[in-house]
Structure formats: C-alpha cells, structure tokens
Amino acid sequence: MAKNQDFEKDFVKLKNVSKIYRMGEVEIRAVDKIEFAIDKGEFVVVVGPSGAGKTTVLNILGGMDTVTSGDVLVDGENIAKYSQRKLTGYRRDDIGFVFQFYNLVPNLTAKENVELALQICKEPLDAVQVLKEVGLGNRLDNFPAQLSGGEQQRVSIARALAKNPKLLLCDEPTGALDYQTGKAILKLLQDTCRQKKMTVIVITHNSALTPMADRVIKIKNGKVSKMYLNENPEPIENIEW
Numbered sequence: 001m002a003k004n005q006d007f008e009k010d011f012v013k014l015k016n017v018s019k020i021y022r023m024g025e026v027e028i029r030a031v032d033k034i035e036f037a038i039d040k041g042e043f044v045v046v047v048g049p050s051g052a053g054k055t056t057v058l059n060i061l062g063g064m065d066t067v068t069s070g071d072v073l074v075d076g077e078n079i080a081k082y083s084q085r086k087l088t089g090y091r092r093d094d095i096g097f098v099f100q101f102y103n104l105v106p107n108l109t110a111k112e113n114v115e116l117a118l119q120i121c122k123e124p125l126d127a128v129q130v131l132k133e134v135g136l137g138n139r140l141d142n143f144p145a146q147l148s149g150g151e152q153q154r155v156s157i158a159r160a161l162a163k164n165p166k167l168l169l170c171d172e173p174t175g176a177l178d179y180q181t182g183k184a185i186l187k188l189l190q191d192t193c194r195q196k197k198m199t200v201i202v203i204t205h206n207s208a209l210t211p212m213a214d215r216v217i218k219i220k221n222g223k224v225s226k227m228y229l230n231e232n233p234e235p236i237e238n239i240e241w
C-alpha cells in the first residue's frame with residue numbers, strides 16, 4: 001500500500017483520551033488515557049474483550065459520544081473541542097457508521113433508505129451508483145424484509161459510503177451474520193478501503209480477523225494493550241476462523 005506521505009500520516013489521533021461514567025458513587029473508566037494514531041486510507045481492526053472500551057472509542061471518533069478529557073484529532077481538527085452544533089455537522093458530513101444491526105427504515109426500499117441519509121449531508125454520491133458498487137444493483141426497489149441479512153448490511157454500508165465520509169466506522173458489522181455472509185461483508189469493507197482509499201475502522205471481538213488489517217489496535221481495560229502494522233495484510237478469502 002502506498003503510504004508514508006506526510007499529509008496521510010496521523011489522519012486520526014487520540015491523545016490522552018479518557019471517558020469516565022459516573023453512576024452515583026461508582027466511577028467507570030470506559031476509556032483510560034488512551035493514545036493511538038491512524039493513517040489515511042488504512043484498514044484498521046480494533047479488537048479486545050467485552051467491556052474493553054471499543055465501542056466507546058468508536059462512538060467518540062464518530063462524534064456520538066464526548067470525551068471526559070483529551071484530544072481527538074480527525075483530519076487536523078480537534079473534535080473533542082467541538083460544540084454540539086459542530087459535532088452534528090461532523091456526524092452528518094464526515095462520518096459513515098455501520099452497526100451490527102442494520103437500522104434500515106422498513107417501509108422504504110433499498111434505494112430510498114440510502115437517499116434518505118443523503119438528504120442531510122453536504123456532498124453525497126449517487127445512491128444508485130453506490131448500491132451497484134456494493135452488489136445490489138438488482139435489488140434497488142426491494143424493501144428490507146425482502147433482503148437477506150447480508151444484503152441489508154450491504155444497504156447500510158451503501159448508506160454510509162454514499163455520504164462520502166472521511167471515516168467509515170464499523171461496530172461488529174458481521175455480528176448478526178453467518179460465517180460466509182460475514183466474510184463477504186468484510187471483503188466488501190476491505191475492497192472499499194482499497195478502491196476508495198477510505199479510512200475504515202472495524203471493531204471486532206474476533207482476534208482471528210487481525211491478519212486482514214493494515215493496523216491492529218488491541219484494547220484492554222480502556223487502554224491500548226498492543227498496536228502493530230501488518231506488512232502484508234491478508235485478503236479475507238485467505239482467513240479462516
């Protein structure tokens with residue numbers, strides 16, 4: 001992968017970021033002075049046990065949650081210092097989110113689900129074009145209930161990609177899918193990263209998936225326990241788990 005150009009380095013950078021939830025007397029450090037950086041166009045896998053803080057980190061990066069302290073730099077902007085109003089714009093224009101459950105609107109077709117999301121963002125791509133790219137060119141007018149789980153997840157990925165986001169954030173995107181379908185979705189995410197030079201961050205609890213990533217970030221107890229780069233990331237097809 002052609003990297004190491006200065007402008008692509010540290011596209012995302014978390015500096016000394018903490019997120020503390022206070023529940024009465026109890027203090028939960030979901031994220032504890034975490035630090036890491038990601039270059040532009042990388043395919044990143046975030047792994048760690050349940051409760052390690054993975055979702056909290058992703059939600060902070062996506063502007064869905066705020067930090068207790070620390071700095072969150074995305075494309076040179078410190079979003080930790082954003083007002084609520086600026087964060088709303090950031091979520092709308094700069095972030096594509098893919099969740100375990102697809103969150104499609106049941107009474108809208110695949111095409112309408114994507115178009116709906118595009119109504120609120122600044123520089124959207126063409127909904128039909130993106131649906132074709134994710135392999136759904138012949139399912140544009142189907143409702144979610146007429147699509148398989150994998151196809152519904154493709155719609156939700158198209159919905160996120162059509163926003164032309166700076167970051168594509170995926171929280172357990174294959175959690176509700178069977179093995180083969182999950183693999184196909186991960187392949188789509190890896191291919192998208194390569195073809196669109198999109199920065200893609202995928203959370204998983206499955207450490208067998210780490211060879212597919214350019215960068216692996218292991219999180220434990222709200223901190224990075226290990227981070228490394230794979231010189232030669234494996235195509236998903238070659239990974240078995």
Ligand SMILES: Nc1ncnc2c1ncn2[C@@H]1O[C@H](COP(=O)(O)OP(=O)(O)OP(=O)(O)O)[C@@H](O)[C@H]1O
Binds near residue numbers: 028029048049056
């Ligand atoms: N809104 C909240 N209020 C209180 N505690 C929270 C809240 N959100 C998360 N936590 C706590 O913060 C810690 C980290 O949670 P988080 O969901 O980020 O972990 P995770 O690594 O994504 O886990 P999982 O793989 O199970 O989803 C957990 O102990 C969790 O209970």
